Amino acid sequence: MSTAFPEHLTADQAKQRLSKFGSNTLPEAKPPKLIGIFVRQFISPFIYVLFVAALVSFFLGQHINAFFIFAVLILNAVIGTIQEFSAEKAASALKEMVPSYAYVIRDNKVVKINSADLVVGDLVKLVSGDKIPADIRLCSHDDLQVDESMITGESMAVEKSLEPGCLVLEGDRQKAVNDTDDKGRDKPCFCYAGTVVMRGRGLGHVIATGENTEIGKIASDVGHEQTKPPLLLRIETFTLRITYGILLLIALIFIITLIRGDNLGSVFLLAVALAVSAIPEGLPAAITVALAIGMRRMARVKVIIRNLLAVEALGSCTYIASDKTGTLTVNEMTIKNICLTDNSRYQVSGQGLNPEGEISACEQGGKIARVELLVVAGLLANEAYLEQSPQGWSGQGDMVDVAFLLLAHKYGLDYQTTRKACPELGQIPYESENAYCASVNLYRGKNTVFVKGSVEKLLTMCAPEQAMAGVTAQANALAARGQRVLGLAYRQVDSIDGQLDQALHGLTFIGLVGMIDPLRPEVPDAIAECKQADINVAMITGDHPDTALALAREAGIADRKMLAVTGEQLAQAYRQGKSSFSLCIHGSNVFARVSPHQKKQIIDQLMHDGDFVAVTGDGVNDAPALTQAHVGIAMGLRGTDVARESADIILTDDNFASIVQGIRQGRVVYNNIRKVIFLLISTGAAEILLVLFSLLFSTPLPLFPLQLLWLNLVTNGIQDVALAFEPAEGNELRQQARPPDEAIFNPLMIERVLINALVMGTLAFSFFKWQLDAGVAEAQARNLTLLLMVLFENVHVLNSRSEHLSIFRQYFFGNKFLLFGMLAAQGIHIAAMYTPGLKDWLALSPVTLQQWTMLLLIASILIVVDEGHKLYHKRFLSASRENFL
The missing domain is CATH 3.40.50.1000 (HAD superfamily/HAD-like)
Known part of the structure; x- marks a missing residue:
């Protein structure tokens, strides 16, 4: 571009300095070491309870139980470490999807670059709303106010000004403020990285980047600790309550059994079994996976999550x-209509950023020359840039301003030549609360103020006779056709003394334009x-x-x-x-x-x-x-x-449509978290019932603590994580929005947990007792009961895929991770029956195909019960709604 800018770098100079000094990025907190992440996995009440259970087992001589519990704790820590490390990588990847940009002058052109590519000496443009990308020394500004609260702690925006004494750039050395000069950083001609432009415009040279900036020096000494999302905190609170509740239950059972005169070793074994059954060890990991999957799915629909909440x-x-x-709308403004105060009207052809088009009078005999003042006003009261590249035309700046530059091109004016011929003497940048912008230029030898903004605002600035009903009627007519309407006005002044806004009265209204921005x-x-x-x-x-x-x-x-x-x-x-x-x-x-x-x-x-x-x-x-x-x-x-x-x-x-897709994915994530919780809590409750029934009917424990741990973490632990990968059911946007204060355990989930847990616990214990009564050895009865519980989990995970939809209406292969998890859980358990050492620790033995089939049929009863509950609930709700209406 031919516009004259202050001294600045060429693209080649910037490339050399970037290679020499490195990117303009703040020092990041050192990521925690793997060993630190691993150790952190043991800081949990769940782990404490299991650790105590292992110690109790060890001192009771149950060395295999103790060893296996410790092994499970290690395995759980490894899985948690992998999950946390993956989440860290995912968060870093999402940050890169929303880079920060800066507008700089290079080779006498305004270019948009990644802020990380800024170098010392770059000339940077600042506008309201910008986050300042580096430490900058201003060389010009217009009503620039900066929020520096993140550095100074002061909430009031700081007004910037130019004054002698600000340090200058020395070659290509990074030098922001002399460290020995405590007042240097307070000079009003300096702007600091990380602060925010609240108002106005500015132009300045970069004097420090990256860790050499003021915020960089602070950031190098400060670590960043990620906070957990509120949902995860609520679930952890809930699981803590479960832990405290089960500890209370264990204490009561301990007292009752001691009073009854039971063997102390058996009492402790029962307590350990209850603790292992009640604690949903895999819940935090599964929920973390669900949230991470949700973030990635949202990113695919152009929705980047900055806050896990x-x-x-x-x-x-x-x-x-x-x-x-x-x-x-598509944000491609195109001026389509022009209406002047002499009631002449003009149409403009062309669309979007394509400068091809022309201006034609609507009435025969209309003179295009009348439009020139409006076109000039639009391109001078303007901060945008337009340029052509091999890839096509592109505009930088507000798209309304770009539309006026395209209008000038269609009229036959080169906006750069016009700006050069009409030097700017002052300006009022556009701010939304003002609803206008203004510029004073030397136009045809006279100081002329040009103003562009809303018609209502401009009419208040015009001479009384200009506030014509005709202008308002024209504006309303264009607006009724869905066009955005802006007015333009001007005034010639002898000189600009003081503030430009003092000259914004007695203006002459030029005309208005109607522009379209298609839906x-x-x-x-x-x-x-x-x-x-x-x-x-x-x-x-x-x-x-x-x-x-x-x-x-x-x-x-x-x-x-x-x-x-x-x-x-x-x-x-x-x-x-x-x-x-x-x-x-x-x-x-x-x-x-x-x-x-x-x-x-x-x-x-x-x-x-x-x-x-x-x-x-x-x-x-x-x-x-x-x-x-x-x-x-x-x-x-x-x-x-x-x-x-x-x-x-x-x-x-x-794009608004991306918001809707984000809402869909948000509901999917929440539903999947509920599915995971339902699976784990209902199976845990069934295990508790299994243990309590043995106490009530004075039978041996149906499952030992070791077997319960195997059930919870090895077989069920694969499937609960797989549930987090469930796709959308397809009806998410046909459901009513969830009340924000609704608990995860709403009446429907509580109802389903109780029914399914009661069915699993009752059937499993009944089968175990039936086996004992039939003369089957205790070890074999446990072996078959454990397999039955594994099959219950395989069946129950299918029930967990939806709270409302029948499993027969769901696409069976919709979640390949879940199918793999089911096969893996069953396969691992069957393999354990034949694995030397492992089968002895778990007290497992092979079963016949006839026994496996019988157990599968018993487990399938759970599908019948849950399907019946879904059908009842659906009909009950429909009947209630009809009665209500």
Whole structure:
């Protein structure tokens, strides 16, 4: 580009310095060593109880039991270490999917690069919403305010300025601030890596990168500890309660059996068996796997999870407050109509970033020359850049600004030549709360102020006679056709004394433009899926009400009867109190001319009214709403750094349909976690019943502690992890959203756990006692009972695949990991019957095909019972719903 910039680097110079100094990345905390991860696996109440059980077994002379429990503890630690290491790698991979970018000047052109490729000497552009990528010394700025709270602790944004005394760049050495000068870092001409631009614009040279930045020096001394997601913490709390409960039960049984005069060794053996049965040893690992799988599946549908809570929370959404531009639309602005104050109208051909097209008058005799002032105003009050490469045309900056550069090209003006011929003397950058931008340029020998923004805003700046009803009518007509409408105005001034905004009065209105940003083709179907999933979708935008309403109707967000609620109406309702404000919000799904502060008010009210809210945003002013919402969703392509930092989720394609896919996957993850918990808790409860029945009927233990551990960790431990890989059942978006405060153990799960545990425990004990009564040796009766429990697990894992769907309506091969897990569990157990040493430790012996078949038939009774319960529950719910209606 021919635009003149301050001294900066060439691409070759930058490449040399990157090779010499390395990438602009902060020092990362050293990952924990494998031995540290391994040791950490033993810090758990589950492990403590099992460890005590092993010690008790050892001192009672049950050396094989003690050895096997210790071996299982080691195996569990190895599995946990592998899982944690895999999770660390997955998290690192996800970070790389959302890189940070910076705009730099190289070879006299503005280019967008990965922030990691910044080098000392680079000239960087800063705009509101940017996270400053390195330590920078400003060479120019316009109303630049930076949030430096992460370094200074001060919450107020710092106003930047230029002053003598700021250190300068010395060659290609990294030198930010003299370490001996305590006041150096406080100089207002410096900006520091990691801080955020809250307002204004700036241009400055990089003086330190990576670990040499101020934040880099801090980061090198600070470790980062990953916190567990709330869901996992809740489950750990639940399992702790199970542990405490079983310890209490063991104590009671211990006292009862001692009073009854039982042998002390038998009492301890019973206590160990109960402890091993009750503790769901594999639960934390299986849930971690489910969350990790969910994150990867979401990444495949362009949804990057920054906060593990969002994996669970996204599936609970009842309300999505969506931005319009770029989320519901393709974010390719094209100016299609021009209306001037002399009532002349013009059409513009072409689409998107293709500069091919022309401007033609709608009326015969219309003169295209009349459009020139509007075209010039649009390209001068503008911060975008447009360039052609072998890959095609590309624009950098706000897409509205890019659309005006394309309009200039279609008119026949080269925007770079025009900018050079009309040097800029001052500017007011666009900020969403202002709804306009302005620039003062030397145009045809006179200082001319050009302003571009919302029609309503500009008319308040124009001379009274310019506030014409005709302009408003034209704007409304274009907006009703779904076009975004902007006005342009100008004023000639003798000089600019003081602030430019003081000159924004008595303007002459030039005309207005109508631009289209087409709806993404997949959005209507995504909106329909949301409605099916009992999720309300609203559009919150700063656009004209008619524009917003037309697009909302096309998308399916609004029907023909619904009207848009404006920011003015919201303000009036808010003044009247919460009840009026709530009625106003729930009366529409379209909110237009809404300020960022009002967006947060809407989110607050929805949450107060009981909705679980997801909100999308891309700008610095969206950060409060993103932080406030239950789930904040930032745009990965056009979103500002501060929006991405405030969000829980990042869309790498800025597409609303990706949110819907993320909700589907969120529900799948939560359902899979419930399936794992159901499998483990119900089988554990069945084992407890098996032990308690032996106490009640004064029989030998049906299964020894060693056999119970084998059952829980070796056979069942394969299948519970495989359940975490369950695919979507297909009806996730046809289900009602889960209440956010609903416990994992809701009435349905409790009911299913009790029924299935009772069936397994009763049948297994009845079989064991029947064998004993038939004269079968105690060891052989245990051998057959253990095989029956393994078969119960194989059958029960099929029941666990869905809470509502019959196993006969599910695709049997839908989860190959589960089929492998079932075959592996059965195969490992059968192999153990023939393995010397192992079969002796577990007291196993081979069985005949006839015995195996008989046990399989008994285990199949569990399918009949669970299928009957599903059918009853389905019919009961249907009947209840009909009676209610």
